[in-house]
Amino acid sequence: xxxxxxxxxxxxxxxxxxxxxxxxxxxxxxxxxxxxxxxxxxxxxxxxxxxxxxxxxxxxxxxxxxxxxxxxxxxxxxxxxxxxxxxxxxxxxxxxxxxxxxxxxxxxxxxxxxxxxxxxxxxxxxxxxxxxxxxxxxxxxxxxxxxxxxxxxxxxxxxxxxxxxxxxxxxxxxxxxxxxxxxxxxxxxxxxxxxxxxxxxxxxxxxxxxxxxxxxxxxxxxxxxxxxxxxxxxxxxxxxxxxxxxxxxxxxxxxxxxxxxxxxxxxxxxxxxxxxxxxxxxxxxxxxxxxxxxxxxxxxxxxxxxxxxxxxxxxxxxxxxxxxxxxxxxxxxxxxxxxxxxxxxxxxxxxxxxxxxxxxxxxxxxxxxxxxxxxxxxxxxxxxxxxxxxxxxxxxxxxxxxxxxxxxxxxxxxxxxxxxxxxxxxxxxxxxxxxxx
Amino acid sequence: xxxxxxxxxxxxxxxxxxxxxxxxxxxxxxxxxxxxxxxxxxxxxxxxxxxxxxxxxxxxxxxxxxxxxxxxxxxxxxxxxxxxxxxxxxxxxxxxxxxxxxxxxxxx
Amino acid sequence: xxxxxxxxxxxxxxxxxxxxxxxxxxxxxxxxxxxxxxxxxxxxxxxxxxxxxxxxxxxxxxxxxxxxxxxxxxxxxxxxxxxxxxxxxxxxxxxxxxxxxxxxxxxxxxxxxxxxxxxxxxxxxxxxxxxxxxxxxxxxxxxxxxxxxxxxxxxxxxxxxxxxxxxxxxxxxxxxxxxxxxxxxxxxxxxxxxxxxxxxxxxxxxxxxxxxxxxxxxxxxxxxxxxxxxxxxxxxxxxxxxxxxxxxxxxxxxxxxxxxxxx
Numbered sequence: 001x002x003x004x005x006x007x008x009x010x011x012x013x014x015x016x017x018x019x020x021x022x023x024x025x026x027x028x029x030x031x032x033x034x035x036x037x038x039x040x041x042x043x044x045x046x047x048x049x050x051x052x053x054x055x056x057x058x059x060x061x062x063x064x065x066x067x068x069x070x071x072x073x074x075x076x077x078x079x080x081x082x083x084x085x086x087x088x089x090x091x092x093x094x095x096x097x098x099x100x101x102x103x104x105x106x107x108x109x110x111x112x113x114x115x116x117x118x119x120x121x122x123x124x125x126x127x128x129x130x131x132x133x134x135x136x137x138x139x140x141x142x143x144x145x146x147x148x149x150x151x152x153x154x155x156x157x158x159x160x161x162x163x164x165x166x167x168x169x170x171x172x173x174x175x176x177x178x179x180x181x182x183x184x185x186x187x188x189x190x191x192x193x194x195x196x197x198x199x200x201x202x203x204x205x206x207x208x209x210x211x212x213x214x215x216x217x218x219x220x221x222x223x224x225x226x227x228x229x230x231x232x233x234x235x236x237x238x239x240x241x242x243x244x245x246x247x248x249x250x251x252x253x254x255x256x257x258x259x260x261x262x263x264x265x266x267x268x269x270x271x272x273x274x275x276x277x278x279x280x281x282x283x284x285x286x287x288x289x290x291x292x293x294x295x296x297x298x299x300x301x302x303x304x305x306x307x308x309x310x311x312x313x314x315x316x317x318x319x320x321x322x323x324x325x326x327x328x329x330x331x332x333x334x335x336x337x338x339x340x341x342x343x344x345x346x347x348x349x350x351x352x353x354x355x356x357x358x359x360x361x362x363x364x365x366x367x368x369x370x371x372x373x374x375x376x377x378x379x380x381x382x383x384x385x386x387x388x389x390x391x392x393x394x395x396x397x398x399x400x401x402x403x404x405x406x407x408x409x410x411x412x413x414x415x416x417x418x419x420x421x422x423x424x425x426x427x428x429x430x431x432x433x434x435x436x437x
Numbered sequence: 438x439x440x441x442x443x444x445x446x447x448x449x450x451x452x453x454x455x456x457x458x459x460x461x462x463x464x465x466x467x468x469x470x471x472x473x474x475x476x477x478x479x480x481x482x483x484x485x486x487x488x489x490x491x492x493x494x495x496x497x498x499x500x501x502x503x504x505x506x507x508x509x510x511x512x513x514x515x516x517x518x519x520x521x522x523x524x525x526x527x528x529x530x531x532x533x534x535x536x537x538x539x540x541x542x543x544x545x
Numbered sequence: 546x547x548x549x550x551x552x553x554x555x556x557x558x559x560x561x562x563x564x565x566x567x568x569x570x571x572x573x574x575x576x577x578x579x580x581x582x583x584x585x586x587x588x589x590x591x592x593x594x595x596x597x598x599x600x601x602x603x604x605x606x607x608x609x610x611x612x613x614x615x616x617x618x619x620x621x622x623x624x625x626x627x628x629x630x631x632x633x634x635x636x637x638x639x640x641x642x643x644x645x646x647x648x649x650x651x652x653x654x655x656x657x658x659x660x661x662x663x664x665x666x667x668x669x670x671x672x673x674x675x676x677x678x679x680x681x682x683x684x685x686x687x688x689x690x691x692x693x694x695x696x697x698x699x700x701x702x703x704x705x706x707x708x709x710x711x712x713x714x715x716x717x718x719x720x721x722x723x724x725x726x727x728x729x730x731x732x733x734x735x736x737x738x739x740x741x742x743x744x745x746x747x748x749x750x751x752x753x754x755x756x757x758x759x760x761x762x763x764x765x766x767x768x769x770x771x772x773x774x775x776x777x778x779x780x781x782x783x784x785x786x787x788x789x790x791x792x793x794x795x796x797x798x799x800x801x802x803x804x805x806x807x808x
Contacts, residue, residue: 018697108537501758
C-alpha cells in the first residue's frame with residue numbers, strides 16, 4: 001500500500017473516472033433533454049396531423065392505428081367521435097390544450113390535447129415507458145464504451161506512472177547495489193527537477209564521507225610517522241646517556257623499556273592503519289605460505305631461543321593468492337603473541353596444511369590459552385586480558401586486531417581454540433580461489 | 438452504545454402514545470404502475486398504506502416528500518405509515534421503475 | 546433508465562464509501578494496519594447475500610416492520626461504532642497508551658453494518674433487471690457509473706483527509722464522523738416512523754425549495770449527513786443528541802486526561 005506507484009494509480013484513476021463519468025452523465029442528460037423536446041414536438045405534431053386529416057367521419061381507420069405505442073381520440077362536447085382501436089373509452093388527455101401523464105390500458109402514457117376553434121379536442125397519447133427507449137439506446141452507444149475502455153486507461157496509467165517513476169528507481173538501484181566502499185558520486189542521465197536536490201545532497205554527503213575516510217586513512221599513518229622521528233632522537237640521547245651512567249642504573253633501564261614499548265606501539269599503529277580492510281589496496285599474487293613461514297620462523301628464532309622456547313614448522317609447499325607483505329605481518333604478529341604469552345621452556349608450533357579449498361595456517365603454543373568467553377574480544381583494538389596486566393607482558397593489544405584486518409582482506413576465516421600443546425591454537429583458513437572483491 | 442439506549446427509550450415512550458385507530462389505504466403495483474395513481478387521505482391524520490406488489494419483480498416505494506422508502510419484493514406487500522400531513526400533494530414513485538411507477542398522495 | 550440507476554446506486558455507494566474512507570483515514574492517521582477493511586469485505590458479501598435472499602422473511606418479521614427495524618438497527622449500530630471509534634481514538638490521543646487494540650475490529654463491524662443494507666438494495670435492483678432483460682444495458686451502465694462516482698469520491702476524500710496535516714485530519718475525521726453518525730440516526734428514525742414505532746412529531750421546516758432532496762446536491766448532502774428537507778421534531782432532536790454524543794466521545798477522554806494530570 002505504501003507504494004508511490006499504487007497510490008498514484010489509484011488516485012489518478014479515481015479522479016479520471018469521476019470526471020469522465022460526470023462528463024458522460026452530463027452528456028447523457030443533455031442528449032436526453034434534447035430527445036425529450038423532440039419527442040414532445042412530435043406528439044404535438046401528431047395531434048396537428050390528426051386534426052388536419054380527420055374529416056369528421058366516425059372511427060376512421062388510420063394506417064398506424066394498429067400500433068399500441070400511439071393512440072388517439074377525438075372528442076366534441078363530451079362525446080367520443082373517433083378513436084384508434086387501442087384507445088380506451090375514457091378520455092386519454094385533458095380537455096385543455098397541453099401535455100399530461102396518465103395511466104390507462106395497463107400502461108403509463110403521455111398525452112397531448114389540441115383544441116380546435118369549434119371546441120373539438122384532438123388527443124394523442126404515447127407510451128411513457130417506451131418513448132425514451134430509442135433515444136436512450138442511442139445515447140448509451142456513446143456512454144458504454146467509456147466504461148469498457150476504463151480498464152485500458154487503468155493499464156496505461158499504471159505503465160505511465162511506472163515509467164515516470166523510473167529515475168527514482170534508477171537512483172535507489174544505484175545507491176542500493178553499490179559496494180560499501182564505493183563512495184563515487186551518483187549520476188543520473190538528465191535527472192528530473194524533483195530529484196536534483198536529492199542527488200545533490202546525496203553526492204555532497206558521499207563526498208564528505210569520502211573525505212573523512214581519506215583523512216582517517218592517512219591520519220594514523222601520519223601520526224605514527226611523525227612519532228617515529230622524536231622517538232629515534234630519544235633513543236640516541238638515551239644511548240649517549242648510557243655511556244655516562246652505570247649500566248645498572250634503574251632509571252635508565254626503565255627509560256629504555258619505555259622507549260622500546262613506545263616504538264613497538266607506533267609500529268603496530270602503522271600496521272593497523274595499513275591493513276584496514278576498508279582502505280587497503282592489497283597487492284595479491286601467488287604466495288607459497290610454507291616458504292614464507294620458513295623465513296619468518298627463522299627470523300624469529302633468536303628471540304625464541306633467548307626465552308628458551310621451542311619453535312617448530314611443519315607442512316609442505318602451499319601456494320595461494322595473497323599479499324606477501326601482509327601475510328608476513330600476520331604470521332609475525334601471531335609468533336610475537338605466542339612468544340610473549342608462553343612461559344619459558346614452553347613450545348610453539350607452526351603448521352601449514354593444504355585442505356580442499358583452503359590453506360590452513362595453524363599457530364599453537366603451550367601457554368595459558370584464552371578462556372572461551374574472551375575469544376571474541378581479543379580482536380578488539382587495545383584489548384588486554386586482566387591476567388596479562390600483571391605478568392609484565394609488553395604490548396598494546398593491537399596484534400590480534402591487525403591479524404583480523406589481514407584475515408578480512410584475504411576473505412579468510414579465523415578461529416581460536418585449544419591446542420594439544422596445552423595452550424592457544426589459532427587456525428586461519430586462507431581460501432585458494434582468487435576471490436577478492 | 439449510549440445512542441442506542443436513548444433511541445430505544447424514545448421509541449417506547451412514543452409508541453405507547455400511538456393511537457390504535459388508523460385509517461388504512463390499499464394500493465397495488467401492477468405492470469410497474471400504481472393502482473390507483475392518486476390516493477386521497479384526510480389531512481393531519483396518520484394513515485397506513487398497504488402496498489401490494491403484484492409484479493414478479495421487486496419495487497422500491499420511495500417518496501422524498503413523505504420521507505419514505507421501502508423495498509417490496511415481487512408478489513409481496515408492505516405496510517407504510519404516513520402522516521399526519523398538512524393539506525397538499527405528495528408525489529411518490531417506484532424507484533426501480535420511475536418512468537412508469539408514479540403516483541401521489543393528496544391530503545385534504 | 547440510466548440516470549435512475551446512477552442515482553439509486555450512487556446514493557447507496559456514496560454513503561458506504563464515505564464511512565469507509567473516513568475510517569480508513571482514521572486508522573492511517575493512527576498508523577494502524579488497514580487489513581481490517583480487506584477482512585471485512587468477504588463478511589459483508591456474505592451478509593449482503595443473506596439479507597437480500599431473506600428479505601421476504603425479514604420484511605414480515607415484527608408484524609411487517611422487520612425490514613425497517615433491521616435497517617434501523619444496522620444504522621444505529623453504525624452510529625454506536627462511530628461513537629466508539631471516536632472515543633477510543635481520543636483516548637489514545639490524550640495519552641492512554643495501548644488502548645487501540647479493539648479499534649480494527651470495531652471499524653470492521655461498523656463498515657460491515659454500513660454496507661449490508663446498501664449492498665442488498667443494489668443487489669436486488671440489479672438482479673431484478675438482469676432477469677428481465679429489457680433495459681439491462683442501461684441499468685448496468687448506470688450502476689457502474691453510479692458506483693464509480695461514489696467510489697471515486699470516497700477515494701479522493703481519503704486522499705484529501707491524508708493530504709492535510711495530521712492534526713487537521715484528525716479533527717476533520719471526527720467532524721465527518723459526527724455528521725455521518727447523526728445522519729444514520731436520522732435515517733433510522735424515519736424508518737421507525739414508517740412502521741409506526743416512532744411518532745414523527747410536527748414538521749419543523751421545509752427547505753425543499755432551497756435544496757431539493759432529488760437534486761444532486763441534495764443527494765450528496767443526504768449521503769454525507771442525512772439531509773432532510775422537511776424533518777420532524779423527533780428527527781431533529783435525535784440528530785442533535787447524536788451530534789452531542791459524538792462530541793462527548795471526542796471531548797471526555799481529554800477531560801479525563803486533564804483531571805488525571807491535575808492530581
